[in-house]
Amino acid sequence: MPINRINSSKRGKAAIAGATLAAILAGGGTFFTESAPPAAVILATDSLIKPWEGLALKSHWDPFAKIYDICYGETRINGKPVSPGMSFTKVQCDEILQKRVYSDYYVPLTKKIPGFTSFPVSVQASQTSGAYNFGVTGMVNSTAARLASAGRYREACEAQTAWNRAGGQVVTGLVRRREMGDAQRIGEAEICVSGL
Secondary structure (H helix, E strand, O other): OOOOOOOOOHHHHHHHHHHHHHHHHOOOOOOOEOOEOOHHHHHHHHHHHHHHHOOEEEEEEEOOOOEEEEEOOEOEEOOEEOOOOOEOOHHHHHHHHHHHHHHHHHHHHHHHOOOHHHOOHHHHHHHHHHHHHHOHHHHHOOHHHHHHHOOOHHHHHHHHHHOOEEOOEEOHHHHHHHOOOOOOOOOHHHHHHHOO
């Protein structure tokens, strides 16, 4: 269960409306085209993943993972490991992220979680963001996915907050990411319940 109270918010509702409008204006809606991902992918990338992951336009060494990464935490580009000296523009990084979130996270969730595409956009986005952070297998086998498949969306939003540990310890940053965010960033549960 969440550590803090989970509430719908104006900023959460505004983010959902913005992502939905962006998908409609781009001609997307629920089907991905080269220029128009689903609203859930736009919401996950723009409101949940980018703000929490941060952007690095030049490859840098991650001392914790012991690997080079770039953009929004990418460790592989076109199937090859990120190497020293690589660089991309923000536009390139945004494109890489959106395509990867769609193909590596959103699509597998649509295939492995019963009824995923019928969930509210906010639930789809929250679970896509969660899968990006802790893995598709973790999300597919989670209580959050099971509850959402049963139509118990509010409970699913709250259940996802359990993914707040690293090394067996509750991590304040993960609590914020999973729950209500902070002053600058929206939390996954906040987005999730704002669309119910």
